[in-house]
Amino acid sequence: MMPLKTSVRATLGLAFLCLAFGVSLTGCKWQPGFGYNKGHSPEQPIPFDHKLHVSTNGIQCQYCHNQVERSKHSNVPALSTCMNCHMQVKTDSPHIQKLAEAYSKGESIPWVRVHMLPDHVTFNHSAHIRRGVNCQTCHGQVETMQKVYQNADLSMGWCINCHRQPENNAPLNCTTCHH
Numbered sequence: 001m002m003p004l005k006t007s008v009r010a011t012l013g014l015a016f017l018c019l020a021f022g023v024s025l026t027g028c029k030w031q032p033g034f035g036y037n038k039g040h041s042p043e044q045p046i047p048f049d050h051k052l053h054v055s056t057n058g059i060q061c062q063y064c065h066n067q068v069e070r071s072k073h074s075n076v077p078a079l080s081t082c083m084n085c086h087m088q089v090k091t092d093s094p095h096i097q098k099l100a101e102a103y104s105k106g107e108s109i110p111w112v113r114v115h116m117l118p119d120h121v122t123f124n125h126s127a128h129i130r131r132g133v134n135c136q137t138c139h140g141q142v143e144t145m146q147k148v149y150q151n152a153d154l155s156m157g158w159c160i161n162c163h164r165q166p167e168n169n170a171p172l173n174c175t176t177c178h179h
């Protein structure tokens with residue numbers, strides 16, 4: 001087990017106090033507000049339009065995010081996945097020329113992370129996908145987003161609220177999400 005971050009260790013005691021007094025986890029006012037990045041939508045090196053690719057052109061999420069079922073992490077697609085189409089499609093676009101140039105140099109596109117849980121939190125995509133939780137449940141209607149943004153606040157309360165639904169039978173103990 002990895003040692004807990006000092007700040008986490010220091011606040012764990014408070015967390016238990018909070019629980020002991022029956023305050024809901026979301027209501028714990030001492031909780032610092034990081035991770036709460038709802039709506040976050042950073043600029044990308046190449047503007048990538050999910051609506052155009054998913055809704056207009058019918059490309060499935062997992063055609064591009066192809067690690068999501070197997071791995072702890074989902075992934076942003078490799079350039080070779082883009083070039084399956086963009087060797088031919090829209091080659092007159094300056095954005096596509098930028099893709100092609102990076103591809104021919106063996107470089108990758110430095111996509112900027114949208115979602116970012118703090119280091120002390122463990123999340124596992126494959127466990128959720130295998131249980132049939134949809135991408136949209138957590139990420140919202142990505143197929144309508146011309147520029148992707150963070151849909152949920154990714155707070156501990158958000159995770160716990162779903163885990164504690166009886167039908168989900170999901171683990172609630174602290175070490176599930178904090179190692």
Ligand code: HEC
Nearest residue numbers: 048053059060061064076111113114115135139142143148
């Ligand atoms: C044609 C390829 C492609 C398809 C299809 C696609 N995506 Fe993406 N997705 C990307 C790329 C490229 C990025 C990184 C650029 C960005 O964030 O806009 C990305 C970023 C994301 C992110 C943000 C990742 C982060 O940095 O936190 C989420 C969430 C996401 N996609 C979900 C989905 C979902 C859900 C679907 C299906 C409804 C989908 N994607 C379909 C290529 C794709």
Ligand code: HEC
Nearest residue numbers: 046047048057059077081082084085089090093094095096
């Ligand atoms: C399955 C085919 C397919 C894949 C894979 C694909 N695209 Fe596309 N992409 C398209 C189509 C179709 C269009 C719309 C072309 C048009 O407007 O005529 C498009 C349009 C675009 C545009 C807009 C170009 C412009 O200037 O109008 C960008 C940027 C783009 N794609 C980036 C990407 C990136 C980055 C990836 C890899 C993460 C990717 N695409 C993967 C089919 C694909």
Ligand code: HEC
Nearest residue numbers: 061065068073074075076115116117123128133134135138
């Ligand atoms: C139970 C909620 C949940 C579901 C379901 C879910 N995601 Fe995520 N996703 C997250 C969280 C939380 C993060 C941030 C993880 C981190 O920062 O470590 C994330 C991050 C991502 C990222 C950024 C790369 C990464 O792994 O950190 C992509 C891409 C992504 N998700 C795509 C998808 C796709 C595609 C689906 C559906 C096949 C999906 N997600 C289903 C919660 C979810």
Ligand code: HEC
Nearest residue numbers: 122123124127131133137154158159162163168170176177
């Ligand atoms: C929409 C409902 C939902 C949300 C939101 C959700 N989870 Fe889960 N989670 C589940 C379910 C259902 C399981 C049980 C999966 C299984 O059968 O192992 C689970 C299991 C897990 C597991 C155990 C995985 C394993 O390997 O057994 C971890 C870790 C986890 N979730 C972390 C998180 C974190 C962290 C968040 C918030 C960032 C989160 N979850 C948000 C539904 C959810």
Ligand code: HEC
Nearest residue numbers: 007008011012015035121154155156159160172173174177
């Ligand atoms: C289902 C996943 C999940 C479970 C179970 C969980 N947490 Fe968390 N926890 C998170 C997430 C996500 C964050 C980061 C977002 C935030 O601060 O709300 C977090 C943040 C925290 C923080 C703030 C850390 C800091 O540096 O400020 C503390 C303290 C904490 N959790 C304690 C606990 C305790 C104690 C338990 C057991 C009663 C627990 N957690 C159970 C997901 C979880």
